[in-house]
Amino acid sequence: NIAKLIVHTDINMLSVVQYAVEVLKVRHSIVCGHYGCGGVRAAMSHQHLGLINKWLRNIKDVYRLHAVELDSMPDEEKRKERVRALYADAANAQNNGAYPLAMEQWQKLIKEFPSDPLASSARYYLGLCFQEQSPPDYANAAAAFRKALEDKELKEQEEALVNLGWSLTQLGAPSAEGSATNADAEKNAKSALVEASRVFASFLDKYPDSPSADRAIFYAAEAESRLGNTEKAVGLYNQLVQNKKLSKSALIPEALYALGFSYEALKQPKLASENYAALIDQHAKPPLVRDA
Secondary structure: OHHHOOOOOOHHHHHHHHHHHHHOOOOOOOOOOOOOOHHHHHHOOOOOOOHHHHHOHHHHHHHHHOHHHHHOOOHHHHHHHHHHHHHHHHHHHHHOOOHHHHHHHHHHHHHHOOOOHHHHHHHHHHHHHHHHOOOOOHHHHHHHHHHHHOOOOOOOHHHHHHHHHHHHHHHOOOOOOOOOOOHHHHHHHHHHHHHHHHHHHHHHHHOOOOOOHHHHHHHHHHHHHHOOOHHHHHHHHHHHHOOHHHOOOOOHHHHHHHHHHHHHHOOOHHHHHHHHHHHHHHOOOOOHHHHO
16 A cells, blocks of 8 residues: 555555454564655645545644654755665565666666765675666666775675676677677677786686686686687686586586586597586586587
């Protein structure tokens, strides 16, 4: 309902609660509000809203009784309240898959409060939203992650860095910029891959034991492979495959296949066969087994 009101005269609500507690034996009930509620703001205004005013009467009474305290709230506290409201609404939208709405709220927070500590986190989450678009907008995602990482106090430093590298790797894919024969597209793709390689190296140096270490190693290898640095790519693929701590990684089959393909390019058929065989023996289900 409007403003999520729990009113003692609401027979419908009371009946539902009674049924839940007495018949369904529900032991815990949660009454959850949110920042920036439009219903509460309307109740605190002096607008005539017709029938809605009658529904909001209980909030209006609370506001009337505490008007002096509420109206004397300092501007800084109001600013913080506004930031928290935008952050909560954006996070809620993103958690529920409403990415366009989440992006709108994150961008609003960043525009209104660019220097607030939460703005950097907002930029990180905005980057994730760009990745979730259809089709994904990796260019704007990378830009958002870069901007977020300018804040050395960013709580999501680790996640922002690996997602920046991944977005750049996707920008380096042949189809990311359009036709592979386009000179500008090839130049931009190469630039993205070079930056991705540098980002992943920085990530692995700072967070060697990160849960995302396998992603960083694999996509660093992918970046080097696309740049034509096959031997360097082989070293990274082997780093992933041979690391016992990462033996459960879902990327191992792809790394083994990439090793086989890379060794073929390096004219080392014996090593290529060994990695194809390891893929077939150890990972029977992945579709890559057929090609191996």
